[in-house]
Amino acid sequence: MMSDENWKQRAQSSMVNAFGDPLACMVRGEGTHLYDSTGKRYLDFLGGIAVNSLGHAHPVFVDAVASQATVLGHISNFFVSPPQVELAERLLRLSGAENGGKVFFTNSGTEAVEAGLKLARLHANKYGKTKIIALEGAFHGRSMGALSLTSKAKYRDPFAPMLPGVIHIPATLDALEDTFDDDVAALFVEPIQGEAGVQQLPEGFLERARQLTDSHSALLIFDEVQTGAGRTGSWFAWQLEGVKPDALTAAKGLAGGFPIGALVVFSSCADLFYPGSHGTTFGGNPLATHTANEVLSYIESEGILANVKAQGEALRNGIMALESSSVKEVRGEGLLLGVELNEPVAPVVAKRAFDKGLIINAPSDRVIRLAPPLIISDDDVQEFLELFTLALEEPS
Ligand SMILES: Cc1ncc(COP(=O)(O)O)c(C=O)c1O
DSSP states (O other): OOOOOHHHHHHHHHSSSSOOOOOOOOEEEEEEEEETTTOOOESSSSHHHOOTTTOOHHHHHHHHHHHHHHOOOOTTTSOHHHHHHHHHHHHHHHHOOOOOOEEEHHHHHHHHHHHHHHHHHHHHHHHHHEEEEETOOOOOOSHHHHHHOOOOOOHHHGGGGGOOTTTEOSSHHHHHHHHHHTTTEEEEEEEETTTTSSEOOTTHHHHHHHHHHHTOOEEEEEEETTTTTTTTTTHHHHHTOOOOOEEOOOOOOOOBBBOOOOOOOOGGTTTTTTTTSOOSTTTHHHHHHHHHHHHHHHHHHTTHHHHHHHHHHHHHHHTSSSSSSSSSEEEEEETTTEEESSOOOOOHHHHHHHHHHHEEEETTTTTTEOOOTTTHHHHHHHHHHHHHHHHSOOOO
């Protein structure tokens, strides 16, 4: 059998080095665990970065892909298919956009953001507006449009110039007040900034954002690529505070690992797109949409959102109860949690955890992100706490 090292070397010589050195070569997944090519077992508390909602090789996922593949895998967007229409209707219902909202399907989160940007441009051009606002710390993807909304200089600078008209402001109420005028076409917001280290917005931020976008006829667009599809214990994070957007993006966990994304446009601007204004070859194909329908339907019928809330709480309490002086706070919602450490050692802790068989990641120097499958059990939480304790304890 090929060794893990051998696979890693072959990967390095055959694929562009956009992701850095691979940690391992994974060959199999089962439930909440992954196995590398040496047979080493890992508890997966990152879930493909908030993607594997039902864990690995869940029978619902497996049956969905297999059964649809035998019937109808792909058609063009000259046609519609029952799974596509059913998923659009399901997403409108789950996201609260059922009264006149519309959906555009994509293959990824970035593409959903791109669709949102095009929506913002259509709105801007209709009313002669030029500005689009995003927040400092924001991550919206890395295509040229989405990258223009992403704030990190390290990601943006090598690819300058960015899209004109995009402004980044601090995530504060004052900055909102100072920036808004009638020239603003849209405000893009992640209800929780996942890549920035599971950062929550200040109290009242979304409510004020809604008031200001309304009073200046601008669109409020939530990027729920990471927070959507049940990750926070609500179907979409906007429902936690009750501030409704004009559009939202979803992707990651929607089909439990099958690539799919969506822009949900609420009734306020559902008719901006017109034939020819946007398109995609794969977006919304029967295989992806059927899988998403089955995954979402399972989450709904099995009460998985309640599990997300309960296990999120158990994790938060368990981590805060650890006898470790390393942990400062646990933040986030449901099963999107950020563990802030007192020292800037999160990458070291994540690596130590990996060596001990626990997959987590460090989106910043002081923060460990947890985004496990939504179906984790009490035993998984227990196993996590044991492994995480070991990763925290070992001297650096
Ligand atoms: C909030 C947010 N938007 C957009 C993206 C990009 O999504 P994708 O990687 O599926 O293109 C991500 C990915 O992490 C994200 O977290």
